Amino acid sequence: MKAVEQKSNKEFEWFDFETRMRKLVVDLIQPTILKINEDRENVSALKAAIKAEQIRVNELETAVFKKEGKDTHFENIYTKFTEIV
Numbered sequence: 001m002k003a004v005e006q007k008s009n010k011e012f013e014w015f016d017f018e019t020r021m022r023k024l025v026v027d028l029i030q031p032t033i034l035k036i037n038e039d040r041e042n043v044s045a046l047k048a049a050i051k052a053e054q055i056r057v058n059e060l061e062t063a064v065f066k067k068e069g070k071d072t073h074f075e076n077i078y079t080k081f082t083e084i085v
Helices: 002-064 071-085
Strands: none
Touching: 002 071
8 A cells, every 4th residue: 555655656746846847947938938039020020121221222222323224313304404405
């Protein structure tokens, strides 16, 4: 009878140990998981901002420099001015 009680007691102690270890691991990993999710959102927002800035830079390059064979805004203004005069 005592052997059964000791075995049962050891199983309960092992179960309690496993439960405490799982809680410890979750408590240690939870802040990391939250930070990873926050960083993922920040990276996504940065990608969107970079894409928007790239579009603006391309528009500025097109407006100021002769890019993609298009006339610059300055050339367009000069052309219209010469047509008027």
